Amino acid sequence: MNKDLILGTALWGWKVEESECFKILDYFYDNKFNKIDLATNYPINYDINSFRLSETIVEKWIKKNNVNDLKLIIKIGSIDNSGSTYNNLNYDSILKNFEYYSKKFKNNLWNIMIHWDNRNDKKKIIETIGALKVIKNQNINIGLSGIKYMKIYSRVLFENNLIPLIECKHNIFDSYVTTYKEYFPSNQIYVYGINLGGLNLSNIYDNKSSISLRGIDTSKYENFLEKLNEIINKYKSKLTFKIKTLNQISFIEISFNKNINGLIIGPSSLTQMIDSVSDYNFILKENINNFIFENIIKELNYN
Numbered sequence: 001m002n003k004d005l006i007l008g009t010a011l012w013g014w015k016v017e018e019s020e021c022f023k024i025l026d027y028f029y030d031n032k033f034n035k036i037d038l039a040t041n042y043p044i045n046y047d048i049n050s051f052r053l054s055e056t057i058v059e060k061w062i063k064k065n066n067v068n069d070l071k072l073i074i075k076i077g078s079i080d081n082s083g084s085t086y087n088n089l090n091y092d093s094i095l096k097n098f099e100y101y102s103k104k105f106k107n108n109l110w111n112i113m114i115h116w117d118n119r120n121d122k123k124k125i126i127e128t129i130g131a132l133k134v135i136k137n138q139n140i141n142i143g144l145s146g147i148k149y150m151k152i153y154s155r156v157l158f159e160n161n162l163i164p165l166i167e168c169k170h171n172i173f174d175s176y177v178t179t180y181k182e183y184f185p186s187n188q189i190y191v192y193g194i195n196l197g198g199l200n201l202s203n204i205y206d207n208k209s210s211i212s213l214r215g216i217d218t219s220k221y222e223n224f225l226e227k228l229n230e231i232i233n234k235y236k237s238k239l240t241f242k243i244k245t246l247n248q249i250s251f252i253e254i255s256f257n258k259n260i261n262g263l264i265i266g267p268s269s270l271t272q273m274i275d276s277v278s279d280y281n282f283i284l285k286e287n288i289n290n291f292i293f294e295n296i297i298k299e300l301n302y303n
Helices: 017-029 053-065 091-109 120-134 151-157 175-182 210-214 219-238 244-257 272-286 291-302
Strands: 004-008 037-038 071-076 109-117 141-147 164-168 189-192 262-265
Touching: 004 017, 004 189, 004 272, 017 053, 017 219, 017 272, 037 053, 037 244, 053 091, 071 141, 091 109, 091 120, 109 120, 109 164, 120 141, 120 151, 141 151, 151 175, 164 175, 175 189, 219 291, 244 262, 244 272, 244 291
Parallel strands: 004 037, 004 262, 037 071, 071 109, 109 141, 141 164, 164 189, 189 262
Antiparallel strands: none
16 A cells, blocks of 8 residues: 655754755655655754744745645644643634745645644634634645544534544554544544654664654663564565665555555655665555565564
């Protein structure tokens, strides 16, 4: 099953310098991909001067290349880039954001997505969805990401005949896909976090890695990675290519997951971008349904 490949920008302007971002965008776009995932609070580096920085880098690239056929997904709500869940999702704020992005990105704006909502106040959620309905009526798609009270959202959305795109965390260690599908059974789902923040099969990192940058404690993954490497070694002689990265394993798993419609990748260099496109084309785009891949996934799910 073919899946959409979406370019993530969470580290742009932080770990990834603007010049490298431009190279990544060039390669992504030249290979006929056009969906890019943005958020007002990217990068989440706790520097108030970086608020909206990732999207500004994309804006510069668009203007430089005179591009008007991107499909930008923009997550809104966060009031800063401190990593907190404090947000402003009232009716007026959402529509002001919509106006801002309509002017900023014009035809490249494709989806406005509610981001990180922990509220359980139905009245306020109804107000939020009222704004989404206005946006949808302007022929812009809508979406949800990081919603705590899915039951309230799903009911109000259903009452308003709205079917938003869903973004959620998913990887071979942890996943929210099934939870979202319970409340949004007919919605398309795009997943992020597929490589667990930059985890690698050796579990060894330098001080420039995404793991080190984000301060992620990898000790909880030690047993998981040991088992994963055992499974890879078990099948390596039968595979048509050598599995070198967690991204490749994630691509294989997602290729068999019927609940997932697209995956968001976050390459921090042109080399990683090239490798990701190559892996995507081989594993996902060409619909490789190799029984060995299937056996690997079955064992991963079992363990």
